[in-house]
Amino acid sequence: MTRMQTQSQSQSQAPLPAQDGHVTADGRQIGGVMMEMKNITLRFGGVVAIKDISFDIRQGEIRAIIGPNGAGKSSMLNVISGFYHPQEGEVWFKGYRRGPMKPYEVARLGIARTFQNIALFDGMSVLDNIMTGRLNRMKSGFLAQALWWGPAEREENLNREAVEKIIDFLEIQNIRKTPVGRLPYGLKKRVELARALAAEPQLLLLDEPMAGMNVEEKEDMSRFILDVNDEFGTTIALIEHDMGVVMDLSDRVVVMDYGRKIGDGTPDEVRSNQDVIDAYLGVAHD
Amino acid sequence: MIYREAGDFKTSYRDDGQTFPIRLDRWGYYAVLAVAFGIIPFLINDYWASAVFVPLLIYAIAALGLNILTGYAGQVSLGTGGFMAVGAYSVYKLMTAFPEISIVIHILLAGGITALVGVLFGLPSLRIKGFYLAVATLAAQFFLVWLFNKVPWFYNYSASGQINAPERTLLGHAVTGPATSAPAKYLICLVFAFVLAWVARNLTRGTLGRKWMAIRDMDIAAEIIGVNPLTAKLSAFAVSSFFVGIAGALLFAVYLGAAEVGEAFGINKSFLVLFMIIIGGLGSIFGSFAGAAFMVLLPVLLKNVLVGSFGWPTNLAAHIELMIVGALIVFFLIVEPHGLARLWALTKEKLRLWPFPH
Numbered sequence: 142m143t144r145m146q147t148q149s150q151s152q153s154q155a156p157l158p159a160q161d162g163h164v165t166a167d168g169r170q171i172g173g174v175m176m177e178m179k180n181i182t183l184r185f186g187g188v189v190a191i192k193d194i195s196f197d198i199r200q201g202e203i204r205a206i207i208g209p210n211g212a213g214k215s216s217m218l219n220v221i222s223g224f225y226h227p228q229e230g231e232v233w234f235k236g237y238r239r240g241p242m243k244p245y246e247v248a249r250l251g252i253a254r255t256f257q258n259i260a261l262f263d264g265m266s267v268l269d270n271i272m273t274g275r276l277n278r279m280k281s282g283f284l285a286q287a288l289w290w291g292p293a294e295r296e297e298n299l300n301r302e303a304v305e306k307i308i309d310f311l312e313i314q315n316i317r318k319t320p321v322g323r324l325p326y327g328l329k330k331r332v333e334l335a336r337a338l339a340a341e342p343q344l345l346l347l348d349e350p351m352a353g354m355n356v357e358e359k360e361d362m363s364r365f366i367l368d369v370n371d372e373f374g375t376t377i378a379l380i381e382h383d384m385g386v387v388m389d390l391s392d393r394v395v396v397m398d399y400g401r402k403i404g405d406g407t408p409d410e411v412r413s414n415q416d417v418i419d420a421y422l423g424v425a426h427d
Numbered sequence: 428m429i430y431r432e433a434g435d436f437k438t439s440y441r442d443d444g445q446t447f448p449i450r451l452d453r454w455g456y457y458a459v460l461a462v463a464f465g466i467i468p469f470l471i472n473d474y475w476a477s478a479v480f481v482p483l484l485i486y487a488i489a490a491l492g493l494n495i496l497t498g499y500a501g502q503v504s505l506g507t508g509g510f511m512a513v514g515a516y517s518v519y520k521l522m523t524a525f526p527e528i529s530i531v532i533h534i535l536l537a538g539g540i541t542a543l544v545g546v547l548f549g550l551p552s553l554r555i556k557g558f559y560l561a562v563a564t565l566a567a568q569f570f571l572v573w574l575f576n577k578v579p580w581f582y583n584y585s586a587s588g589q590i591n592a593p594e595r596t597l598l599g600h601a602v603t604g605p606a607t608s609a610p611a612k613y614l615i616c617l618v619f620a621f622v623l624a625w626v627a628r629n630l631t632r633g634t635l636g637r638k639w640m641a642i643r644d645m646d647i648a649a650e651i652i653g654v655n656p657l658t659a660k661l662s663a664f665a666v667s668s669f670f671v672g673i674a675g676a677l678l679f680a681v682y683l684g685a686a687e688v689g690e691a692f693g694i695n696k697s698f699l700v701l702f703m704i705i706i707g708g709l710g711s712i713f714g715s716f717a718g719a720a721f722m723v724l725l726p727v728l729l730k731n732v733l734v735g736s737f738g739w740p741t742n743l744a745a746h747i748e749l750m751i752v753g754a755l756i757v758f759f760l761i762v763e764p765h766g767l768a769r770l771w772a773l774t775k776e777k778l779r780l781w782p783f784p785h
Contacts, residue, residue: 264710281634288629340653420552
């Protein structure tokens, strides 16, 4: 918790400069623009879910997307992860324009995500679930797998080692052989994070990582998110409704309302933005 | 007391990932193998081979195949009978066209041809799921049976429309045709069943198996973590059909010797194999064998009890037998909807603590 406090203090003292590359007060390196969304518009039939939104995500930062229900946050995340294809606008990732891609191709670019409603594989153990996160790194051929011969077994054990590090990191050693279906909600969320981390993503998307958790679980999850960002240098974009958490965790915040962007900046800038206050508290209609 | 992993420490991931991590399981597995390979071949006679062991092993292979598709990859199929027919007719055409080549190669090739046909009929799975896919595979079943009935080239223009397995030898012993001995029939089926079960275990424990299970459990999440649904589903159809094709080839060439497609590979066969995996347990290698054993042994057992012990007339016993088998299937599914494999797993979990309560 102390780290979270120092971080929010540091942000209030020094807002992010516009140029590439700087170091935050707690020593993290924020790099250049990793992902840039340019004038994204997404429609479902006549419904406009996202209207002309632009923002960027910088290397190494924690970027939050917030907004009231139905603002289009999850749709935005789905656009980033390639699940929806926007009708207008461009998605740029690491300096290249990303054409319309299948979700599994996006995954191979190094983007991993978790879901608002947990999307784990219920029939498999925790270990197998996390191992699925490394599927893209396992290249042994069909025959080697069928005979469980040399490369297949070696690869399995190497990846198991990497997965065990994540299991240690998230402190879920004792449940690694448990079928996921038997776990309580909070642990499922953690396993889902572990699966996303197993892919060693460059950009990690978290869709409401703390929904439905109690204070203690939220603190744990906040700690894990900060540690992931700090130790692995993973860039994180998250959607969250708990304002306290968002303001403490994130370096910069995008605020959406009715599919439009109404605010963008450091937590403190956003907090004092009149449009944001209106969206959350409502305005008197006269 | 004896059955537990306490004290059986694993110091490498290789040890931890083995198929039977508990020592007693490992011994049990080796004991079963020793009996199957070392003792049964010397004792087996024609009755035991044709009533019990050969059909058991062949159906176990078919059940393994369907279990890979339905149990592991979650794609329902009612076309098993049709795919078995593809295996049978492929091996027949190969046997008669290239008599000098080994029968083992013919059987493997028949599996390969069935795999291709399976991929073809698996294409609809990319767009449709569940019941709708079941109906699409049902179409495969009827189409394939119709095809083998109507095109005389497949049965070499024989007058009866039947296919008959010519005699082929392996290592000097006949393995197909009327002169085949019981141990030869048993051993060739056993070797195929053993190797294919081992391959199925290897495939399902590794990358491919995880892709299949990911698609089965939640296809959207699977795609987001980088599984290409096209290759995952079609590879499941290919591997599954390969197994089913080999089962069909063995059923025709080794077990039946002669076959007429509508009778040997009709829709009944599809349901029989589907029952096997449902009763045995979806997504389990052991379950495939258990289900095949249940469906093959139970009628034999009932027949022996009703006719042999009670002295009932054979035709009455045959009807009662059907009713009892049906009732037992319902009973087992109510007791344990996840099949014999889950029942076995629960027993083992209890045994690990026994006789202590915690």
